[in-house]
Amino acid sequence: MLRQTRPMRSVAALGLYVAMMFAVARPAWAQEAPDALVKRVSQDVLTTIKADPLIQAGNQARIREVIEAKLLPNFDFMRMTALAMGKNWRTASAEQQQRLAEEFKSLLVRTYSGALNQYRNETIEYKPLRANPGDTDVTVRTAVVKPGGTPVQIDYSMEKKAEGWKCYDVVVGGVSLVTNYRDEFNEQIRNGGIDGLVKTLSERNRGVAAK
Amino acid sequence: MTFARLIAPALAIIAVAGCAQVPSRVDPLEPMNRGLYQVHDVVDTNLIKPIAQAYVDVVPQLVRQGVSNVFNNIDDLFSAVNGLLQGKPDKAGDDLGRVMLNTLFGIGGLFDLATDLGIERGGEDFGQTFAVWGLPSGPYLFVPLVGPTTVRDGTGLLVRIGLGPVGYIPDVPLRNSLYGVGAVDLRAQALGAGELVDTAALDRYLFIRNAYLQRRNYLIHDGKPPRDPEDE
Numbered sequence: 001m002l003r004q005t006r007p008m009r010s011v012a013a014l015g016l017y018v019a020m021m022f023a024v025a026r027p028a029w030a031q032e033a034p035d036a037l038v039k040r041v042s043q044d045v046l047t048t049i050k051a052d053p054l055i056q057a058g059n060q061a062r063i064r065e066v067i068e069a070k071l072l073p074n075f076d077f078m079r080m081t082a083l084a085m086g087k088n089w090r091t092a093s094a095e096q097q098q099r100l101a102e103e104f105k106s107l108l109v110r111t112y113s114g115a116l117n118q119y120r121n122e123t124i125e126y127k128p129l130r131a132n133p134g135d136t137d138v139t140v141r142t143a144v145v146k147p148g149g150t151p152v153q154i155d156y157s158m159e160k161k162a163e164g165w166k167c168y169d170v171v172v173g174g175v176s177l178v179t180n181y182r183d184e185f186n187e188q189i190r191n192g193g194i195d196g197l198v199k200t201l202s203e204r205n206r207g208v209a210a211k
Numbered sequence: 212m213t214f215a216r217l218i219a220p221a222l223a224i225i226a227v228a229g230c231a232q233v234p235s236r237v238d239p240l241e242p243m244n245r246g247l248y249q250v251h252d253v254v255d256t257n258l259i260k261p262i263a264q265a266y267v268d269v270v271p272q273l274v275r276q277g278v279s280n281v282f283n284n285i286d287d288l289f290s291a292v293n294g295l296l297q298g299k300p301d302k303a304g305d306d307l308g309r310v311m312l313n314t315l316f317g318i319g320g321l322f323d324l325a326t327d328l329g330i331e332r333g334g335e336d337f338g339q340t341f342a343v344w345g346l347p348s349g350p351y352l353f354v355p356l357v358g359p360t361t362v363r364d365g366t367g368l369l370v371r372i373g374l375g376p377v378g379y380i381p382d383v384p385l386r387n388s389l390y391g392v393g394a395v396d397l398r399a400q401a402l403g404a405g406e407l408v409d410t411a412a413l414d415r416y417l418f419i420r421n422a423y424l425q426r427r428n429y430l431i432h433d434g435k436p437p438r439d440p441e442d443e
Contacts, residue, residue, distance in 0.1 A: 107411065110410055110411075111407060111410050111411040114406060114407060114410045115407060118403050118406075149326075150326075150331070150332055150334070151331070153434060173426060173429065174425055174426050174428065174429020174430065174434065174436065175421075175422045175425045175426050175429070176425060177411075179421075179425075180418065180421045180422055180425060181413070181418075182421075183417045183420075183421055184412070184413040184414050184417045184418060184421075185413075187413075187414060187417060188413060200413055201413070204413060
C-alpha cells in the first residue's frame, strides 16, 4: 500500500472511502445503540397496536402476529431459556434445548400479548443509558407511565452479539420474567425430567390451565 | 411474635395435610403455605374476585381513582414515616409534600395532584424498614385474603394496621365498611396482574411466591437490588 504510485493511491483511497461508506451505511442496523433499539421497537409496536382496528377490537391472534414480526427478532430465546433453567440447562440435549426455547418463547409471547391487551393510554419514558462505549452487556431502563398512576419500571437486559443487540431478560417492577420461572422449571424437571418440562410448557401453550 | 401466634393454628392443621416437598431456603413452610393458598384461591375465585370485578364494572373509573387516591394519601403519610425511619429524608420529604398537597388542594386526598406535578410516591412501608434495619425476612407466608408475605412483611403489615387510622373509627359499621372498600380497591387493582399470572404461570403458587420475593427485594433496595450470582 505504502509503495503504490500516486494515482494508485488515490484509487485505493477512493476504494477505502467507499468501503467506509458501506461500513457506516450497511450495518447502521447492527450498530444501533441498545437504548435506541428498545425505543424504536417499542414505539413501532405501540403505534402499530394503536392503529390496527383488529387489535383495537381485541383480536389476540393479530397482536401475536405483530409481536412475532417486530419484537421476537430482537430477543435471544436460547439465552433466556438457559437463564430460566439455571443449572439444569446443561443437562438438556441440544434438541431438548431447542424445543424448550421454542415453548418458552410461545409462553412469553402469550403473556406479553395479554399484557399488551391491557395497554390503553400509557406512555413510555426512556431513561438515559448508563454504559461505557465498549460494554457488551447493558440494561436499558424504561418506565410505563399511566396518567395518574405510579410508573412501572421496565428494564431490558441486552447483550451485544455479532448480529446486533439482543434482549435476554425483561424485568418488570423488579420482577425478572425469566428468573421468576427458575423454581417452576426446577419443580417440573424434578417431577418429570426435561421432557416433563417440555410437556408442561407445550400443554400450557395449548391452553391447559395451570394448577 | 404476635403474627406467629396468629397463624399457629392454621400451621398445625395444614402442616399435617402437606405432602413431601423439597424444602426451599425461602419457603420452609411450603406445604402449609400451599394449603393456605388453595383455601385463598377458592375464596378469591368465588367471592373476592367477583366482587372486585363487579366494583370495576359498576363504579366509574373516576370514582375508583378517587377511592384509591384517598387510601394512597394515608399510605403516603406512613411512607414518609418509614422514609425517616430508614434514614431517607429526601424521600420522606417528598412523601410529606405529597400528603400536604393532596390533602389541602386535592380535597382530602381525593385527587392526586402531587403525581401530576411529578412528585413520585416513596412507597416505603414497615416491612422495608425492618429489612433496612437488618432484620431477617423469616419464612415466606401465604395468608388467605392477605396474599403473599413473609414474617417480616406480615409483622410490618400488622404494625401498619395497628396504627390506623381506620381502626380508630369508633363507629363499627363505618369502620368495617372502610376496611371492606379498602380491600376491594386493592383487589380491583390486582385484577390485571391476576390475569397475567393465569397466562404465565406453570405453577401459580411458585410464580406468585417468586414474583413477590423479587419485588420486595427490589423495593427494599430502592430499585437497585444486588445481582443474584446464579444469574451471571
